[in-house]
Amino acid sequence: MTEEQRQEIIRLLQQGEDISSEWARILFPPEKREYELVYHGKQREEDILADTLAVPLQPVRTFGKNGDGWHNMLVFGDNLQTMKSLLEAKKAGHLCNADGTPGVRLVYIDPPFATKQEFQGSQDQKAYQDKVAGAQFVEFLRRRLLLIRELLAADGSVYVHLDQKKAHYAKVVLDEVFGEQNFRNEIIWRNTNTHNKAETFGQIHQSLFLFTRSPRFLFQKTFRPRLRRYVEAHYRHTDEKGAKFRYSDPTGDGIRNGESGAEWEGYKPTETGRHWAIPGFIYDLVDDDISKLGVIGKLNYLRDHGLIQLPRKRGGQPQIVRPESVGDGNPMQDLWAYQPYTQGAYAGIGEAIDEDVTWATGDSEATGYPTQKPEGLLSRVIRSSSAKGDIVLDAFAGSGTTCVVAEKLGRHWIGIDCGKLAIYTIQKRMLNLRREIGNKGPALKPQPFTLYNAGLYDFSKLKDLSWEAWRFFALQLFQCRDECHRIGGIELDGYLKGASVLVFNHQKQPGVRIDEETVRSLHEALGSRVGSRLFIIAPALTFDFQQDYTDLGGVRYYALRIPYSIIHELHQREFTALKQPSDELAVNDTVEAVGFDFVRTPQLEYECGVNRREGTLLPEAFIHIKTFKSEAVVRDPMRKKGNRETLSMVMLDYNYEADIFDLDAVFYADAIGKAGWEVRFPVESVGQQIMAVFIDIYGNEARELISSGQIGTAGASAAVTSKRDNKKKAGAGL
Ligand SMILES: C[S@@+](CC[C@H](N)C(=O)[O-])C[C@H]1O[C@@H](n2cnc3c(N)ncnc32)[C@H](O)[C@@H]1O
Numbered sequence: 001m002t003e004e005q006r007q008e009i010i011r012l013l014q015q016g017e018d019i020s021s022e023w024a025r026i027l028f029p030p031e032k033r034e035y036e037l038v039y040h041g042k043q044r045e046e047d048i049l050a051d052t053l054a055v056p057l058q059p060v061r062t063f064g065k066n067g068d069g070w071h072n073m074l075v076f077g078d079n080l081q082t083m084k085s086l087l088e089a090k091k092a093g094h095l096c097n098a099d100g101t102p103g104v105r106l107v108y109i110d111p112p113f114a115t116k117q118e119f120q121g122s123q124d125q126k127a128y129q130d131k132v133a134g135a136q137f138v139e140f141l142r143r144r145l146l147l148i149r150e151l152l153a154a155d156g157s158v159y160v161h162l163d164q165k166k167a168h169y170a171k172v173v174l175d176e177v178f179g180e181q182n183f184r185n186e187i188i189w190r191n192t193n194t195h196n197k198a199e200t201f202g203q204i205h206q207s208l209f210l211f212t213r214s215p216r217f218l219f220q221k222t223f224r225p226r227l228r229r230y231v232e233a234h235y236r237h238t239d240e241k242g243a244k245f246r247y248s249d250p251t252g253d254g255i256r257n258g259e260s261g262a263e264w265e266g267y268k269p270t271e272t273g274r275h276w277a278i279p280g281f282i283y284d285l286v287d288d289d290i291s292k293l294g295v296i297g298k299l300n301y302l303r304d305h306g307l308i309q310l311p312r313k314r315g316g317q318p319q320i321v322r323p324e325s326v327g328d329g330n331p332m333q334d335l336w337a338y339q340p341y342t343q344g345a346y347a348g349i350g351e352a353i354d355e356d357v358t359w360a361t362g363d364s365e366a367t368g369y370p371t372q373k374p375e376g377l378l379s380r381v382i383r384s385s386s387a388k389g390d391i392v393l394d395a396f397a398g399s400g401t402t403c404v405v406a407e408k409l410g411r412h413w414i415g416i417d418c419g420k421l422a423i424y425t426i427q428k429r430m431l432n433l434r435r436e437i438g439n440k441g442p443a444l445k446p447q448p449f450t451l452y453n454a455g456l457y458d459f460s461k462l463k464d465l466s467w468e469a470w471r472f473f474a475l476q477l478f479q480c481r482d483e484c485h486r487i488g489g490i491e492l493d494g495y496l497k498g499a500s501v502l503v504f505n506h507q508k509q510p511g512v513r514i515d516e517e518t519v520r521s522l523h524e525a526l527g528s529r530v531g532s533r534l535f536i537i538a539p540a541l542t543f544d545f546q547q548d549y550t551d552l553g554g555v556r557y558y559a560l561r562i563p564y565s566i567i568h569e570l571h572q573r574e575f576t577a578l579k580q581p582s583d584e585l586a587v588n589d590t591v592e593a594v595g596f597d598f599v600r601t602p603q604l605e606y607e608c609g610v611n612r613r614e615g616t617l618l619p620e621a622f623i624h625i626k627t628f629k630s631e632a633v634v635r636d637p638m639r640k641k642g643n644r645e646t647l648s649m650v651m652l653d654y655n656y657e658a659d660i661f662d663l664d665a666v667f668y669a670d671a672i673g674k675a676g677w678e679v680r681f682p683v684e685s686v687g688q689q690i691m692a693v694f695i696d697i698y699g700n701e702a703r704e705l706i707s708s709g710q711i712g713t714a715g716a717s718a719a720v721t722s723k724r725d726n727k728k729k730a731g732a733g734l
Contacts, residue, residue: 001026037172039135048143049150054084055596056476057452058461063431063660064448072447074403074430075416076423076699077454078578078593079395082416083147085454085476086393090151098389103153104414105218105390108381108402109144110161110373112588113137138169140590144395145177151393152213157184157385160209161373167207178211184219185210189377190337208381222384223329235324247309247319250299252277259295265303266314281326282307332380365439368666369399369425370587375437378405386411400426404433407446416454418578418591420695424651424663427451431660455596456578456699459563463539471503474537477596478560488525496535504538514559515544523552535560563598577632577698580648583670597698600631602646604694604702610683610712621686621711623650623679625672625694632698646696647672650679655687656705686711 005026012019057075075082089095090103097105141160148158158178162170175183187208195202235244255261256275269275276295282302283291290301302308302320309319361374378401386392388410394402397415403426406413415426430449435441465473471493475482480494480501493503502522504514512518514536526534533556540561549558575595581587605627612619630646647669654664667679679692686708694702 036176037138037169039138041135041139043139043143045146048146052084052143052147053081053479053595054088054476055081055455056457056473057082057085057454058457058473060451060453060458060461062448062450063427064446070412072403072407072412072449073414073452074397074400074423074426074449075414075452075454076418076420077416077452077456078418078591079416080144080147081593082454083144083151083395086414087147087150095151095391097153097391098387101153101155103156103391104151104393105153105156106382106386106392106411107148107152107156107158108161108378108392108394109148109158109396110371110394110398111141111144111396112371112590113163113166134166134169137166137590138173140592141166141170142173142177145174148393148395149177149213154214155212155217157210157212157217157219159187159381159385160211161189161206162209163206164203167209171209174209174211178213181215182212183209184212184217185334187334187336190335210385218385218387220384220387222332222380223327224332226324226329231324239323244324246322246324248279248322250276250278250308250318250320262296264296264299265310265318267311267317278302279320279322281322282320285323285326332384336377336380362438364434367399367425367429369422370584372399373401375401375405375408375439378402379409379437382406382409382411397426398422400429404429404439405437407433408435408437408444413449418593418699419587420580420693420699420701421587421649421651421666423451424661424693427661428663431662455593456599457563457596458599462562467505467507470507471505474503474560474562475501477562478535478537480535480537487529488527490522490525497533498531499533499535500530501535501537504536504542506539506542512542513544514538514542516550519550519552519557522557523555526555528554530555532556533558537562540564580695580697580699581668582648582697583668597632600700602631602694602696602700602702603627603629604704606704608706608711611680619683620680621683622681623692623706625650625677625679628694628696628702630696630698630700632696632700644669644673644677646698648695648697651693651695652679652681653691654681654685656689656691657687661691661693 009019009023009027055077057073060076062071086095086104093102095104096102145158145160152158160170160174171183171186185208187210188205189208190204191206192204195204231244235246237245237247239245251269251272251274253274255270255273260275260277261270262276264276276299278295278298282298285307286301286305288301290298293301299308299318303310303318307321309321311317311319361372365375366372382392382402382405390411391414392402392406392411393414393416394400395416397403397417399422400415403413403415407430417423417426430446433439433444433446435444462470462473472482474480475494478496478501480496483494485492485500487500490502492500494501506512522534532554535558537560540563543559543561545559547559549556551557575597576593577597578593579589579591581589604625606623606625608621608623610619611622625644625647628644628647629641632646649669650667650672651661651663652665652667653662656662664685665681672679688708690706690708690711692704692706694704
């Protein structure tokens with residue numbers, strides 16, 4: 001700082017004036033880095049890693065028979081909290097790759113960027129608001145990248161898939177998180193054919209940034225096969241066996257002395273400013289080891305084995321014979337599925353260059369999930385940066401493209417998504433797999449996988465846990481360290497913020513309540529040896545007092561209740577709920593959920609039947625939602641109470657057969673509202689019974705099994721209109 005600046009700042013401070021932000025850099029110059037991305041709300045790395053809650057993973061159900069070893073994981077929850085839990089699993093040695101390396105070998109993420117920001121106001125206000133949203137997005141992403149870095153194996157890789165809106169900011173953040181030296185590629189993926197509506201050049205690509213955890217990383221080269229047109233144009237000769245070949249120059253640029261510049265078979269390379277240079281592919285063609293021979297020795301060998309063609313006229317240039325079978329094609333470059341009209345080594349007019357990586361999701365693989373990526377794209381990512389048996393993670397799983405491709409390629413996988421639609425889409429996709437990329441070919445039975453809840457728990461299932469499993473869950477839920485110890489003859493279970501924790505064994509003492517008397521007798525045994533705080537975790541109904549804590553003899557006894565307990569003093573942050581979208585565009589919004597909650601089935605009343613509407617040719621089945629109200633408890637500032645205000649979507653399985661919900665159609669609340677709160681669907685799609693899942697914006701479900709008889713379609717002609725009043729209370733959720 002100059003003397004002048006020093007005096008200026010003293011003057012400002014003495015006059016009590018505000019110090020503008022320009023002074024921040026002068027007063028606190030960045031120490032470690034030459035440059036970094038600065039924005040409002042950027043947290044310290046250490047704080048993010050330390051403060052993120054790790055939420056327990058509650059198994060919901062396992063598909064397929066589960067052996068003792070690894071089983072694939074589909075997690076419903078916020079990915080930040082889930083990855084913190086996975087990090088603990090890594091530390092405990094539960095996440096290992098095929099070769100035993102701890103951690104995840106490959107992460108692919110395709111995070112959403114809130115596209116649906118509607119901001120009314122002047123252009124300036126809008127631009128400002130976009131920047132705020134932009135900064136929030138960058139920090140949202142950065143927090144997740146930090147966890148990903150920690151989860152990766154030492155030789156692991158991450159691919160971050162983004163479009164051009166925020167890719168450049170993300171690149172800077174990736175440089176900060178992984179180090180510029182670990183940046184490997186920016187892959188340009190042509191994701192559409194044309195974009196003619198653009199006012200300037202049509203945007204037809206997205207970027208994938210490839211970073212590795214360290215300079216030592218796993219990478220397997222992939223090759224692009226030569227195109228038929230290219231082979232026809234360049235491999236014009238055919239040998240006596242019918243195999244195609246071309247001639248290739250055995251010389252290189254520049255004059256050299258010694259054998260490399262010597263005359264051979266009457267040809268002097270130096271006369272044209274060149275020297276002998278044997279191309280590398282030759283070594284794959286010969287059976288003998290010719291690497292130790294000199295250049296002339298190699299030329300003689302190739303001539304004797306028919307791999308060099310001598311010119312008809314002495315003094316002309318000999319040519320190497322290069323069969324079409326040599327090499328695997330061209331190693332993949334960083335431009336994928338590009339310009340089909342490019343002329344060049346690997347293109348022919350009008351032919352798509354990448355046969356495996358397309359810009360569109362094929363019909364056989366389309367799930368209807370917005371933003372679904374093609375299997376071919378993920379296939380290349382997974383084949384390049386992981387081996388069979390390695391763990392592949394997608395923390396923004398969406399329709400589950402990464403998971404299904406990992407499954408087909410024999411990798412282990414973990415998929416996380418905070419959307420119920422995503423979870424049901426993946427479940428269905430996994431159970432209807434076909435062997436080939438693009439979801440073609442014979443059926444493929446997936447390896448067993450388990451669906452987990454992370455952050456939104458089903459209390460009814462918790463009650464069935466064994467004592468040990470309950471104790472573990474309870475400790476994890478409140479971020480306690482699992483460490484048994486004894487004080488005053490009392491067995492305690494762990495520590496929370498330095499204080500002891502007791503997990504009350506309600507199974508051993510059924511019917512016993514925790515009241516002031518219990519606390520008093522505990523206090524008698526523990527006394528002040530326990531310190532100033534003790535935490536008691538127990539099922540909510542076991543406590544006989546309502547308050548968060550009770551004080552006795554200088555010790556504060558906290559009640560941590562399951563299913564519901566948010567004690568701000570402990571968590572020091574607001575809990576926020578998982579948000580489910582209520583229209584299709586919102587599926588691509590970022591979601592931040594902090595903390596945990598317990599499933600509360602929404603209140604639901606509906607009627608269903610068949611309607612013949614004016615202007616429609618065929619009668620339609622309908623479900624009319626009369627009442628839908630959420631019972632969610634989590635502290636949500638936006639908490640809505642009005643009728644149907646909290647409906648997110650309705651999903652239908654038209655022909656519910658087994659106990660697996662097989663998603664057939666989704667209806668967003670927005671559209672349902674516009675249709676007079678009716679879900680309408682073709683009568684002919686209804687099987688014996690429909691499973692309808694009504695989801696609230698917090699992710700709670702009300703499930704209804706509706707028979708065709710109830711709707712009025714069973715055995716009836718399509719013209720029959722019936723309306724039944726199926727007044728019901730909702731069933732249990734997932
Ligand atoms: C662009 S989509 C991914 C599409 C996916 N690559 C595919 O091929 O289908 C992004 C997904 O991220 C999910 N998401 C957004 N915020 C999340 C969060 N905090 N935790 C977990 N998933 C999140 C959304 O629900 C959405 O499904």
